[in-house]
Amino acid sequence: xxxxxxxxxxxxxxxxxxxxxxxxxxxxxxxxxxxxxxxxxxxxxxxxxxxxxxxxxxxxxxxxxxxxxxxxxxxxxxxxxxxxxxxxxxxxxxxxxxxxxxxxxxxxxxxxxxxxxxxxxxxxxxxx
Amino acid sequence: xxxxxxxxxxxxxxxxxxxxxxxxxxxxxxxxxxxxxxxxxxxxxxxxxxxxxxxxxxxxxxxxxxxxxxxxxxxxxxxxxxxxxxxxxxxxxxxxxxxxxxxxxxxxxxxxxxxxxxxxxxxxxxxx
DNA sequence: CCTATAGTTCGCAACATACGAACTTATGAA
DNA sequence: TTCATAAGTTCGTATGTTGCGAACTATAGG
Numbered sequence: 001x002x003x004x005x006x007x008x009x010x011x012x013x014x015x016x017x018x019x020x021x022x023x024x025x026x027x028x029x030x031x032x033x034x035x036x037x038x039x040x041x042x043x044x045x046x047x048x049x050x051x052x053x054x055x056x057x058x059x060x061x062x063x064x065x066x067x068x069x070x071x072x073x074x075x076x077x078x079x080x081x082x083x084x085x086x087x088x089x090x091x092x093x094x095x096x097x098x099x100x101x102x103x104x105x106x107x108x109x110x111x112x113x114x115x116x117x118x119x120x121x122x123x124x125x126x127x128x
Numbered sequence: 129x130x131x132x133x134x135x136x137x138x139x140x141x142x143x144x145x146x147x148x149x150x151x152x153x154x155x156x157x158x159x160x161x162x163x164x165x166x167x168x169x170x171x172x173x174x175x176x177x178x179x180x181x182x183x184x185x186x187x188x189x190x191x192x193x194x195x196x197x198x199x200x201x202x203x204x205x206x207x208x209x210x211x212x213x214x215x216x217x218x219x220x221x222x223x224x225x226x227x228x229x230x231x232x233x234x235x236x237x238x239x240x241x242x243x244x245x246x247x248x249x250x251x252x253x254x255x256x
Numbered sequence: 257c258c259t260a261t262a263g264t265t266c267g268c269a270a271c272a273t274a275c276g277a278a279c280t281t282a283t284g285a286a
Numbered sequence: 287t288t289c290a291t292a293a294g295t296t297c298g299t300a301t302g303t304t305g306c307g308a309a310c311t312a313t314a315g316g
Contacts, residue, residue: 001279001280001281001294001295001296002295002296010238013235014228014231014232014235015149015150015151015152015155016150017231018146018147018149018150018228019146019147019150021143021146022143022144022146022147022150023143024143027143041293041294042293042294043292043293043294053275054274054275054276055275055276055293055294055295056274056275056276056277056294056295056296056297057273057274057275058294059293059294059295059296060273060274060275060295062294063295075281075282075294077281077282077283077293078281078282078283078291078292078293078294079282079292079293079294080293080294092234093230093231093234093235094230095223095227095230095231096227096228096230096231098227099223099224099226099227099228100142100146100224100227100228102221102222102223102224103142103145103221103223103224104142106220106221107141107142107221110138129263129264129265129310129311129312130264130265151304169262169263170262170263171261171262171263182305182306182307183262183263183264183306183307184263184264184265184266184305184306184307184308185304185305185306186263187262187263187264187265188264188304188305188306190263191264203263203312203313205262205313205314206260206261206262206263206312206313206314207261207262207263207313208262208263
C-alpha cells in the first residue's frame with residue numbers, strides 16, 4: 001500500500017475540482033463530508049441513498065477527491081478519517097465551492113418539485 | 129446530419145456543466161465565446177494558443193458544450209454561429225458560471241506568476 | 257454542375273471507470 | 287503468538303469515453 005499523497009494547494013487546479021465534482025457520487029460524498037461536524041470514514045458511505053456502492057469503487061472515488069485536492073485523508077487505526085480542504089480551497093479560489101454547492105442544491109430542490117406533480121398525477125389516475 | 133439539439137433550461141444539470149468545463153479546451157472555447165461581442169464560428173478556434181486542434185475534435189467539443197446547455201449553435205449558411213447561454217444559466221444557477229470563470233482566471237494569473245521567475249532564472253543562468 | 261469551405265460522422269486506438277476477487281494492514285480475542 | 291475480522295487498497299477485466307484521421311454532408315459561388 002503506497003502512502004497517501006495530497007497535492008499542495010498550489011497544485012490544485014480548477015479543472016481537477018470540476019472534474020471531481022462532476023460525478024454525482026463524488027459530489028454527494030464531498031458535500032456530506034463538508035456538512036459533517038467531524039471527520040468521516042469511507043465505510044460510512046457504503047450505502048448512499050438506497051444505492052449500495054462497492055467498497056472498491058468507493059475507494060477510487062475517495063482517491064479521486066484526494067488527488068483533486070478536495071479532501072484530506074489520514075489513517076486512524078484500521079480506518080480512514082476524511083476531512084474536506086474547503087477552507088484552503090476557499091482561500092485559493094474564493095467563492096468557487098459555495099457557488100457549486102448552491103447550484104447543486106438548487107437542482108436538488110427543482111428535482112423534488114418535479115417529482116411532486118408526477119406523484120399527484122399518478123394518484124389521480126389511480127383514483128379515476 | 130442530424131439536426132442540432134439543445135437541452136431545455138430545465139434539463140441542464142450542474143454535473144453536465146462541471147464536466148463540460150473540466151476540459152481545458154472546452155473551457156477556453158467557452159470563455160472566449162462569452163467574451164466575444166458577437167457570435168463565433170467553430171473554425172475560429174482551429175488554432176488556440178499555438179495548439180492546432182483537429183476539426184473533428186473541435187466539432188465534438190462544440191457538441192459537448194451544446195449538449196451540456198452551455199452554448200447555442202445555429203447554422204448560418206455554410207458555417208455555424210455559436211453563442212453562450214450564460215444569461216439563461218445565470219438565471220437557473222445564479223453565480224455558478226461567474227465563480228468558475230473567476231477561479232479559472234485566478235489560476236491563469238498564478239501560472240503566469242510561476243512562469244516569470246523561471247524565465248528570469250534561465251536568463252540569469254545564461255548570462256552567468 | 258463543379259469546386260471550395262465549414263462542420264459532421266465513422267472507425268479505431270488510447271485512455272478512463274466500475275466492480276469483483278485477492279491482498280494488506282490494524283485490532284482484538286483466545 | 288496466532289487467528290479471525292474489519293477497513294481499505296490494488297489488480298484484472300469488461301465497459302465506456304475521448305481524440306483524431308478519413309470519408310462524408312451541406313451550402314455558397316462560380
